[in-house]
Amino acid sequence: MKLNRKDLLGIQELSVEEINLVLDTAESFLEVSTREIKKVPTLRGKTVVNLFYEPSTRTRTSFEIAGKRLSADTINISTSTSSVVKGETLIDTAKNLEAMNPDIIVIRHSAAGAPHILAGLLRQSIINAGDGAHEHPTQALLDMMTIRSKKGRIAGLHVAIVGDIAHSRVARSNIHGLSKMGAHVSVAGPATMIPRDIEKMGVRSYTRIEEAIRDADIIMMLRIQTERECQSIFPSLREYAQFFSLNRRNIDLASKEVLIMHPGPMNRGVEISPDIADGPRSIILDQVTNGVAVRMALLYLLTGGGNP
Amino acid sequence: MKLNRKDLLGIQELSVEEINLVLDTAESFLEVSTREIKKVPTLRGKTVVNLFYEPSTRTRTSFEIAGKRLSADTINISTSTSSVVKGETLIDTAKNLEAMNPDIIVIRHSAAGAPHILAGLLRQSIINAGDGAHEHPTQALLDMMTIRSKKGRIAGLHVAIVGDIAHSRVARSNIHGLSKMGAHVSVAGPATMIPRDIEKMGVRSYTRIEEAIRDADIIMMLRIQTERECQSIFPSLREYAQFFSLNRRNIDLASKEVLIMHPGPMNRGVEISPDIADGPRSIILDQVTNGVAVRMALLYLLTGGGNP
Amino acid sequence: MKLNRKDLLGIQELSVEEINLVLDTAESFLEVSTREIKKVPTLRGKTVVNLFYEPSTRTRTSFEIAGKRLSADTINISTSTSSVVKGETLIDTAKNLEAMNPDIIVIRHSAAGAPHILAGLLRQSIINAGDGAHEHPTQALLDMMTIRSKKGRIAGLHVAIVGDIAHSRVARSNIHGLSKMGAHVSVAGPATMIPRDIEKMGVRSYTRIEEAIRDADIIMMLRIQTERECQSIFPSLREYAQFFSLNRRNIDLASKEVLIMHPGPMNRGVEISPDIADGPRSIILDQVTNGVAVRMALLYLLTGGGNP
Numbered sequence: 001m002k003l004n005r006k007d008l009l010g011i012q013e014l015s016v017e018e019i020n021l022v023l024d025t026a027e028s029f030l031e032v033s034t035r036e037i038k039k040v041p042t043l044r045g046k047t048v049v050n051l052f053y054e055p056s057t058r059t060r061t062s063f064e065i066a067g068k069r070l071s072a073d074t075i076n077i078s079t080s081t082s083s084v085v086k087g088e089t090l091i092d093t094a095k096n097l098e099a100m101n102p103d104i105i106v107i108r109h110s111a112a113g114a115p116h117i118l119a120g121l122l123r124q125s126i127i128n129a130g131d132g133a134h135e136h137p138t139q140a141l142l143d144m145m146t147i148r149s150k151k152g153r154i155a156g157l158h159v160a161i162v163g164d165i166a167h168s169r170v171a172r173s174n175i176h177g178l179s180k181m182g183a184h185v186s187v188a189g190p191a192t193m194i195p196r197d198i199e200k201m202g203v204r205s206y207t208r209i210e211e212a213i214r215d216a217d218i219i220m221m222l223r224i225q226t227e228r229e230c231q232s233i234f235p236s237l238r239e240y241a242q243f244f245s246l247n248r249r250n251i252d253l254a255s256k257e258v259l260i261m262h263p264g265p266m267n268r269g270v271e272i273s274p275d276i277a278d279g280p281r282s283i284i285l286d287q288v289t290n291g292v293a294v295r296m297a298l299l300y301l302l303t304g305g306g307n308p
Numbered sequence: 309m310k311l312n313r314k315d316l317l318g319i320q321e322l323s324v325e326e327i328n329l330v331l332d333t334a335e336s337f338l339e340v341s342t343r344e345i346k347k348v349p350t351l352r353g354k355t356v357v358n359l360f361y362e363p364s365t366r367t368r369t370s371f372e373i374a375g376k377r378l379s380a381d382t383i384n385i386s387t388s389t390s391s392v393v394k395g396e397t398l399i400d401t402a403k404n405l406e407a408m409n410p411d412i413i414v415i416r417h418s419a420a421g422a423p424h425i426l427a428g429l430l431r432q433s434i435i436n437a438g439d440g441a442h443e444h445p446t447q448a449l450l451d452m453m454t455i456r457s458k459k460g461r462i463a464g465l466h467v468a469i470v471g472d473i474a475h476s477r478v479a480r481s482n483i484h485g486l487s488k489m490g491a492h493v494s495v496a497g498p499a500t501m502i503p504r505d506i507e508k509m510g511v512r513s514y515t516r517i518e519e520a521i522r523d524a525d526i527i528m529m530l531r532i533q534t535e536r537e538c539q540s541i542f543p544s545l546r547e548y549a550q551f552f553s554l555n556r557r558n559i560d561l562a563s564k565e566v567l568i569m570h571p572g573p574m575n576r577g578v579e580i581s582p583d584i585a586d587g588p589r590s591i592i593l594d595q596v597t598n599g600v601a602v603r604m605a606l607l608y609l610l611t612g613g614g615n616p
Numbered sequence: 617m618k619l620n621r622k623d624l625l626g627i628q629e630l631s632v633e634e635i636n637l638v639l640d641t642a643e644s645f646l647e648v649s650t651r652e653i654k655k656v657p658t659l660r661g662k663t664v665v666n667l668f669y670e671p672s673t674r675t676r677t678s679f680e681i682a683g684k685r686l687s688a689d690t691i692n693i694s695t696s697t698s699s700v701v702k703g704e705t706l707i708d709t710a711k712n713l714e715a716m717n718p719d720i721i722v723i724r725h726s727a728a729g730a731p732h733i734l735a736g737l738l739r740q741s742i743i744n745a746g747d748g749a750h751e752h753p754t755q756a757l758l759d760m761m762t763i764r765s766k767k768g769r770i771a772g773l774h775v776a777i778v779g780d781i782a783h784s785r786v787a788r789s790n791i792h793g794l795s796k797m798g799a800h801v802s803v804a805g806p807a808t809m810i811p812r813d814i815e816k817m818g819v820r821s822y823t824r825i826e827e828a829i830r831d832a833d834i835i836m837m838l839r840i841q842t843e844r845e846c847q848s849i850f851p852s853l854r855e856y857a858q859f860f861s862l863n864r865r866n867i868d869l870a871s872k873e874v875l876i877m878h879p880g881p882m883n884r885g886v887e888i889s890p891d892i893a894d895g896p897r898s899i900i901l902d903q904v905t906n907g908v909a910v911r912m913a914l915l916y917l918l919t920g921g922g923n924p
Contacts (some may be wrong), residue, residue: 033717037661039689043344047373056691057704058712065663065716067687073347073376077365088365088573096366096572099596100373101341264712265704288715353653355681381655381684385673396673396881402676404880407904408681409649 003301006118008125010135011176019177023145025297025307026290032069033292043072046303047102051093052078053109058264058288059129059138063106066295075102090114091121098122098234102302107131133167138298139263140173142291149290150258150259150283155182160212160254163222163271164193170263171222175201184293188212189244209244215257216254220261221246221272237270244305247273251281259283309611315434317429318443319484327370327485331453333605333615334598340377341406341600354527354611355410359401360437363419366439366572367446369439383410399429400421406430411611415439433610439485441475446606447571448481450599452489455526457598458567458591463490468520468562470552471579474502478571479530483509496520497552517552524562528569529554529580545578551554556580559589567591619917623735623742627792628753636792639761641923642906643915648685649908659688662919663718667709668694668745669725674880674904675745675754679722682911691718706730709738714738719919723747741918749783754914755879758907760797763834765906766875766899769899771798776828776870778810778860779838779887786879787838791817804828805860809868825860832870836877837862837888853886867897875899 001021011019032040048067060076067074090109097105104125107115112132119126130136148154158209159178163189165171178185179202183223186204187194188211198205206212213219224240246260260272260282268274277284301307309331319327340348352484356375368384375382398417402425405413412433414421420440427434438444454460467486471480473495487510494512494521495502506513514520521527532548533602554568568580568590576582585592609615617637625633648656664683666676676692683690706725710733713721720741728748735742746752764770774793781787781803794801795818801809802820804827815822821923822828829835840856862876874897876888884890893900917923 034659038663038719039661045343045347047346047376049369057709060692061665061691061713062716064691065689065718068663070690073373075369075372075376077369088350089576092574092576093365093573096596097369097591099593100370100600101346101597103346264708266689266708268705268708285711285715288712289717292716313873353651353655355654381681383677383680383684385677400882401673401878401883403901404904405677407901408678408908409654409905550885550896553774615640 001302002306005302006113008137008298008302009115009119009126010057011137011140011173012135014137014177014180016180017088019144019181021307022141022294022297022301023148025148025301026141026145028307029296029300030290030293031075032296033289038069039071041071042068042305043070043303044113046072046104047075047176048072048104048106048299049075049077049096049097049102051105051107052076053107053114053184054128054130056108058291059108062288062291063129063295066292066299069292070296070299072103087103091117094118094122098124104299106203121265127298127302128179130169132241134168135173136169137173138291138294139170140177141298142287142294143174143220143263144177144259145288145290145294146261146283150286151217154178157217158186158215159183159218159220160186160188160216161222162188162209162212162246163224165189165222166193166195167225168222174220175203179203186216187214190240201225209246210250213250213254213258215245216258218259218261219246219254220291223263223265224267224271243271245271245273246276248275251276261287263287274307310612310614313610315423316445316606316610317423317427317434317436318498319445319448319481319488320443322445322485322488324488327449327452327489329615330449330457330602334449334453334601334611335457336615337604337608338598338601340604341597346377348377349379350608351375351378351611353378354605355383356359356380356412356414357383357385357405357410357439359405359413359415361415361422362383362387362438364416364437364472366599367396367416370596370599371437371603374607376601377600378604378607380411399425402426402430405430410481412607414427417459425571430448431585435606435610438477440477441480442477443481444477445481446599446602447478447608448485450595451482451528451569451571452485452604453598453602454569454591454595455567458594462486465491466494466523466563467491467526467528468494468496468524469528470496470517470520470554471532472502473497473506473530474503475533476530482528486510494520494524498548516534517554517562519559521554521558521562521566524566526567526569527562528555531571532575549578553579553581554584556583559584569589570596571595618920618922621918623731624741624753624914625731625735625744627753627756627789627796628751630753630793630796632796635757635760637923638757638913638917639764640908641917641921642757642761642909643765645912645916645922646906646909649905650913651905652915654685655687656685656871658686658916658921659683659686659919662688662720663691664688664720664915665691665693665713665718666745667713667721667723668692669723670746672724672745675724676908678904678907679911682915685908686912688719688915703864707733709736710734714740720915743914743918746785748785749788750785751789752785753789754907754910755786756793757914758903759790759836759877759879759911760793760902761906761910762877762899763875763901764782766902767833770794773799773830773833774802774871775799775834775836776802776804776832777836777838777877778804778825778828778862780838780839781805781807781814782811782828783841784838790836791819795819802828802832806856825862826866826869829862829866829870832874832875835862835869839879839881840883840887857886861887861889862892866890867892877903879903904922
């Protein structure tokens with residue numbers, strides 16, 4: 001089976017079959033990163049450009065490692081060293097890259113929809129590595145891969161997502177994906193951080209973490225954007241942590257076998273207490289490992305590879 | 309035939325035969341970037357250092373892609389992450405790089421002559437990727453390659469270069485190259501942006517864009533450096549655009565088959581109107597594609613490769 | 617013989633046999649960088665991460681070139697483009713990298729002990745590329761390699777180290793290494809820049825450069841950190857240079873065959889006069905060349921390679 005798409009822009013437009021194809025392919029690539037020689041020749045002679053308009057260690061590194069383990073040539077462009085300084089438009093930058101004949105452009109941008117604009121203009125495959133508060137599809141795919149491999153399934157599970165739901169592309173992509181895959185999603189956060197029409201997405205919404213995580217099989221904590229939001233939306237980090245932190249007190253409300261996820265980077269002591277982050281129920285680092293495999297799978301599938 | 313030079317520092321010192329050798333070799337490399345597997349083993353085990361003291365997306369990316377498609381190891385050094393912060397001299401940085409045995413050092417520097425200093429001191433090949441307002445030879449070579457491939461020749465063509473001629477290394481390198489190759493070059497720009505002795509270079513000089521582009525076969529628009537010049541040299545961007553922009557009004561003064569070039573990044577609506585930049589006569593993106601091929605050709609020729 | 621260590625954290629814990637193993641292996645790798653094709657397949661499919669929390673051209677470039685010449689995949693992470701911006705802890709960043717299955721993490725950090733924390737937590741090999749004022753073991757190894765190859769031995773030589781001994785990780789690592797290898801080490805610097813208990817390390821301490829370099833076989837000048845120290849510790853750069861610069865006046869106090877070293881980047885005219893830095897007794901650039909070989913040796917030995 002092949003992925004009949006030029007681009008990966010969001011989870012919203014993926015079918016259940018497509019999500020399963022990506023997850024199955026990613027699982028078959030997991031093994032490459034555990035070999036003595038962690039490299040396969042699959043993408044030799046392909047060029048992958050990582051075009052990052054926002055800073056990122058883990059996502060950029062994950063894509064770069066994924067590309068290199070498939071033998072692709074990887075090119076990093078970040079705003080700090082780019083001609084963005086000179087005021088060129090995103091479209092001109094993209095058209096210029098297109099003219100250099102890369103195969104895939106991975107883009108992170110603060111504006112929702114930026115990857116879609118590129119996808120419509122360029123003949124190359126575009127992968128959305130996070131666009132504003134819109135989508136972060138590779139994160140949701142690695143999250144679903146992690147849940148599926150730890151729990152054996154996604155359908156029927158209760159997943160609680162806690163934090164700033166309204167401004168989180170991670171939440172949005174996961175809500176789309178988990179709902180499609182048959183999970184029951186609930187969210188919790190301060191009222192100012194919950195979108196008004198969230199229930200139309202088939203999601204239960206709470207303003208207390210205790211309600212959302214009660215009986216949850218999976219708790220996904222979101223990073224609170226300490227650098228921008230707390231001044232205006234919420235009184236203080238301490239108050240946020242008091243009501244919405246996952247910690248030893250409230251975790252027992254969830255299922256005994258609950259697993260804890262976080263897309264990182266974590267604010268320890270704010271949205272998650274360190275003993276939970278590092279505890280036996282945390283699968284946060286599995287997410288990171290699976291992230292490389294999911295990105296390998298996407299680079300492979302978008303350049304025409306298929307799953308037997 | 310081989311290029312009997314250690315370095316590529318400027319167009320001024322190249323012979324017509326050398327320019328033709330580079331363009332012919334570049335044309336033979338164009339095809340590599342269109343293959344399924346865009347990679348040849350030509351430069352395996354060679355090290356190419358991109359030493360950029362000024363920010364750049366397109367030129368650095370173009371050199372990096374060129375190096376990787378030839379299987380060279382590429383190393384990027386940019387001022388923002390370099391020990392330039394610690395105040396080391398250019399010469400000490402270069403001597404240190406030399407001691408690590410790279411094969412080619414590509415340098416961009418705000419000081420005219422910086423690549424020449426390195427070329428005189430180091431045993432490695434130096435490629436000038438832009439030095440102050442002096443030369444930008446790889447840009448002129450890719451421009452000449454583009455003209456030659458689109459028009460079938462350079463000799464006898466009328467080429468108009470419009471903008472800040474005095475401060476443009478692109479203009480300087482192109483004037484040297486195009487004149488050598490037998491084209492008729494005219495320039496236009498505000499009086500403060502035209503070098504006084506430009507006519508000694510065999511160039512016609514105008515202060516109105518209309519005069520320069522009349523009957524031109526090629527119009528090369530230069531980027532106006534909005535970040536530095538306009539305060540002091542020219543009243544305002546709007547006034548500049550009013551008199552020196554290429555747009556629907558004035559383009560009809562040129563030949564019917566006129567082709568439009570721009571080295572990028574473009575200031576749309578300042579020196580060029582969007583409909584011209586994206587119109588059927590624009591060959592701006594061909595320039596970018598040819599840029600990778602020209603850089604592959606230079607990396608190949610400077611490491612001893614020859615053209616059959 | 618093999619290096620029975622997971623990590624290279626400092627010279628202090630290395631045995632004489634281990635130091636000799638690294639130097640012997642490095643000498644055998646020197647030749648790779650002089651070949652026509654400067655590449656061996658030794659580390660194909662291995663991933664080396666350069667995690668730099670302080671800016672550096674030469675050390676990062678040296679490690680990157682070393683990795684690439686061994687065919688490893690190299691990934692650069694520097695603070696300016698990293699999620700350090702987002703306030704993640706060093707440990708979380710490291711655990712995340714671990715989850716992506718690199719083979720070696722090279723770390724430079726302003727905090728002494730940072731590499732040791734990583735070494736204790738991660739299954740990957742950690743190489744200390746400089747931690748605060750603590751150690752810079754690859755620098756000391758390349759220095760010892762350079763001395764041994766130029767003088768034929770280390771034991772019995774008189775080595776003078778001049779500058780800010782108290783804040784220099786280069787000095788500390790070299791004192792450990794050179795003493796172990798049987799050299800006689802003396803240091804000189806302003807009283808505020810000499811650690812109080814330096815003589816317990818078996819080192820003679822002077823407050824005049826003339827005393828330290830008298831009869832020295834090797835003089836190792838340290839970089840004065842002009843950007844931070846001089847305001848508080850020392851009256852002025854001019855005064856520092858007057859008393860502690862190596863120059864034509866004082867160099868004759870040393871042995872006739874004295875050799876001059878500097879870890880770079882140099883402040884010409886401050887700690888060293890240009891004619892000395894570029895003179896016939898300077899082996900400063902040999903240090904740089906040997907640096908690539910030492911780093912190749914360590915990448916090789918830490919991934920399980922042995923010396924025949």
